[in-house]
Amino acid sequence: MNDKVKHVLGLSGGKDSSALALYMKETRPGLEIEYFFTDTGYELPETNDFIDKLEAKLGYIHRLNSRSLSGIEGRGEVEFSSFLKKNGNYLPSQRDRWCTVELKLKPFEKWVDGFIAQGYSIKNYVGIRADEPHRTGFMTIEKPIETVMPFRDDGIVKSDIINILRRNGLDLPEYYKWRSRSGCSFCFYQQKIEWIKLMEHHPDLFEQAKKFEKGDASNSTVGERFYWMGKGEPLETLEDPERRAQIIENHQKKIERFNKKKRRNALHDPNIIACTMTELDEVYDLAEGGGACITCYK
Ligand code: SF4
Secondary structure (H helix, E strand, C coil): CCCCEEEEEEECCCHHHHHHHHHHHHHCCCCCEEEEEECCCCCCHHHHHHHHHHHHHHCCEEEECCHHHHCCCCCHHHHHHHHHHHCCCCCCCCCCCHHHHHHHHHHHHHHHHHHHHCCCEEEEECCCCCCCCCCCCCCCCCCCEEEECHHHHHCCCHHHHHHHHHHCCCCCCHHHHCCCCCCCCCCCCCCHHHHHHHHHHCHHHHHHHHHHHHCCCCCHHHCCCEECCEECCCHHHHHCHHHHHHHHHHHHHHHHHHHHHHHHCCCCCCCCCCCCHHHHHHHCCCCCCCCCCHHHHC
């Protein structure tokens, strides 16, 4: 039996993986864990700031990225254009999530390959909680890696997460004030209200996402063009104040409906203020994560 085990824990900049790392330090202090953050190059500044804060608590965090693999000089637009070209000039989407493969899974694979080559087996700790349904959409790679879910094993649920962060001197990352998850600034899993917030908080990143849309090869002769928000709705449409007002109004209605339901079911959790962005998936009647892979948002 192989007794060389490398324990690894991926931080996405999201609340669950962050809380898991802190929880492991509290509950399994003797376990040597290698922390990693896969920096796609399109992260929100708030995410990078939070990773720095975590590093101060946890110790060194490996920053993995796709640049060393792609051989592409430069970041941001140059790199994205290259990936776009490699993937038929189609934007990544829920149906073809090449972004996760290129920007997250391949750098991770390369990193763990180094350990595997040294004879290690890998235990990968993930922040799936005990109150989550069995998860699909978990993109994996063909490697001898065992997935471990300590929160599920220990009965840790959503309301415990904020407590773990707070007792370790942290709070939710800043972006939760206006967005429901970490990940790329242009992530197509975000709701329209989040795109509006991106435009308000990071107009430069919104402009970059608009630019990327223009590189998509969908052709109007074979149907409506594809954009980040779906077919036929480019980000430019959010520049129209009327359209924005409509989206904000619809969002408010959904929140009111959600809060009413919460009150009715007496689900109010004193640790989470009525309807925060951490509940956005529920507000939109989606399973937690909205279909995104845990690599991207946990
Ligand atoms: S965060 Fe979104 S855009 Fe980025 S890799 Fe994940 S699914 Fe793709």
